[in-house]
Amino acid sequence: MPWLWLLALLGVPAQMVNEYLLHRFVFHLPPPRPQWAFDLLYRAHYGHHDFPTNPRLFFAPGFVVVPVLAGNLIAVWAILRLAGADWAVPGAAAVVAVGGGVTFLAYEWFHTTAHLPVARTAVERHVARLHMQHHFRDTSTWFHVTAGGAVLDRAFGTAIGREDLAGQPRAAFIRTLGMRPDDPRLVAARARFAGRYGLGAAEITRAARVTGG
Numbered sequence: 001m002p003w004l005w006l007l008a009l010l011g012v013p014a015q016m017v018n019e020y021l022l023h024r025f026v027f028h029l030p031p032p033r034p035q036w037a038f039d040l041l042y043r044a045h046y047g048h049h050d051f052p053t054n055p056r057l058f059f060a061p062g063f064v065v066v067p068v069l070a071g072n073l074i075a076v077w078a079i080l081r082l083a084g085a086d087w088a089v090p091g092a093a094a095v096v097a098v099g100g101g102v103t104f105l106a107y108e109w110f111h112t113t114a115h116l117p118v119a120r121t122a123v124e125r126h127v128a129r130l131h132m133q134h135h136f137r138d139t140s141t142w143f144h145v146t147a148g149g150a151v152l153d154r155a156f157g158t159a160i161g162r163e164d165l166a167g168q169p170r171a172a173f174i175r176t177l178g179m180r181p182d183d184p185r186l187v188a189a190r191a192r193f194a195g196r197y198g199l200g201a202a203e204i205t206r207a208a209r210v211t212g213g
Helices: 004-008 011-027 035-050 062-082 088-115 122-136 150-156 162-166 184-197 201-207
Strands: none
Touching: 004 088, 011 035, 011 062, 011 088, 011 150, 035 062, 035 184, 062 088, 088 122, 184 201
16 A cells, blocks of 8 residues: 555654653653652653763663554554554554654654764754753753754743743753752662763762752
C-alpha cells in the first residue's frame, strides 16, 4: 500500500507533540522524594540539565523510548481499528515507526548539535539559541527541540521573546531545576551515575557547590 507513506507524514507532527508533552510534563516533574524514583528522573532528564555538556546524557534512555514507542503503536492501532480500518497494523507502523521514528531521530540530531561546539546551519543555530535559553535562562520555556516545534511553545504559552527574557532575572539554581545543588538526592544520583557517564570527582564537586539562589 504505497499510500501508507503519505500516512507516515502524520507521524511527524504527532511525534513533535509527543516530544513537547514528554519534556514539559514528564521530564520536568517535581523531584520525587524516593531516591529510586529520583534516580529514574535524573537519568531521564535532570542529569542532562545538571551536566549539559556530557554527551552520554544527551540521548533519551531506553526505559523512556521503548514504552513510549509501544504505547504510541498501540494507541494508533486502536484508533484505526475503531475506525474500521483493516490495515491498522501497517498504518500504526507507518505513523509511529516511520514518521515518528524519523522525527525522533531529527530530535536527537538537533539536540546534539545544540549542545556540541560544532559548525551549525542557520536552522540548527536557531534551535540551539532557543534550547540554550531553556537550559540557562528559564527552564519553564522553549520545551521543543526539533526544528519547527517552536509553534507548539507558542500555542501552549511556553514561548518567550528576547526582550521579555532579558527583563527577567535568571532562575535560581537553574542547572538543577530549582533544587539546591547539594540536595542529598542529587548527590546520591551523581554518585550512582558517575562511572556510567564518565563524571569525574572534580566535576561532581563543582556541580554540588551552592553559588547562589
